[in-house]
Amino acid sequence: MTNLPESLAGKTVAVLGGTGPQGRGLARRFAAAGVPVVIGSRSAERASETAGTLAEATGGQVSGADNAGAAAAGDIVVVAVPWDGHGELLAELAPALSGKVVVDCVNPLGFDKQGAYALPVEEGSAAQQAQAILADSTVVGAFHNVSAVLLEDPEVASVDTDVLVLGDVREATDLVQDLCGTIPGVRGVYGGRLRNAHQVEALTANLISVNRRYKAHAGVRVTDI
Numbered sequence: 461m462t463n464l465p466e467s468l469a470g471k472t473v474a475v476l477g478g479t480g481p482q483g484r485g486l487a488r489r490f491a492a493a494g495v496p497v498v499i500g501s502r503s504a505e506r507a508s509e510t511a512g513t514l515a516e517a518t519g520g521q522v523s524g525a526d527n528a529g530a531a532a533a534g535d536i537v538v539v540a541v542p543w544d545g546h547g548e549l550l551a552e553l554a555p556a557l558s559g560k561v562v563v564d565c566v567n568p569l570g571f572d573k574q575g576a577y578a579l580p581v582e583e584g585s586a587a588q589q590a591q592a593i594l595a596d597s598t599v600v601g602a603f604h605n606v607s608a609v610l611l612e613d614p615e616v617a618s619v620d621t622d623v624l625v626l627g628d629v630r631e632a633t634d635l636v637q638d639l640c641g642t643i644p645g646v647r648g649v650y651g652g653r654l655r656n657a658h659q660v661e662a663l664t665a666n667l668i669s670v671n672r673r674y675k676a677h678a679g680v681r682v683t684d685i
Contacts, residue, residue: 587661
């Protein structure tokens with residue numbers, strides 16, 4: 461367990477879609493770092509099951525709830541749900557997310573015989589869609605390009621990647637960069653305002669292509685900072 465940065469002291473992180481690979485992987489790493497985590501899922505039962513497994517594996521404080529319960533419980537709320545249904549879920553949870561920092565890591569991708577590709581999003585990106593729906597929340601884009609396989613693998617002590625953090629409120633992006641830094645090997649790097657989230661979400665399609673060709677779990681590193 462690491463010493464948490466002051467910005468995260470006393471804060472609970474909720475992970476919506478926390479029973480899927482990405483959400484579960486992030487929850488595992490946050491819990492291992494000593495951050496209290498609430499797993500959210502459409503099924504409270506599934507969330508509690510996953511929470512129990514992660515608490516046992518990490519020795520951390522992990523509980524489960526349905527997505528609405530998790531949204532209400534978290535100070536920082538990570539959105540790791542499938543793109544299909546992203547907008548509907550956030551609209552439903554908007555009152556519970558009011559006043560909170562919401563971290564969107566959803567990648568709007570399609571898949572066909574040629575592999576993964578970025579889908580057009582009316583608002584520009586998933587993160588911008590989230591901010592349009594959650595007018596009373598502060599949305600930050602992050603964790604788009606992190607391998608769920610590496611996050612979930614207890615044998616992987618250090619995840620070798622930077623995380624591009626996008627947002628319009630400095631205090632919120634600083635907070636999420638601190639959250640990134642709780643995962644061993646990960647560094648949060650400010651990547652611009654929310655309007656620049658599209659290419660970071662879309663880059664995941666390129667990384668999936670890299671991973672297929674090289675049988676890897678590639679991440680991104682930013683040089684010279």
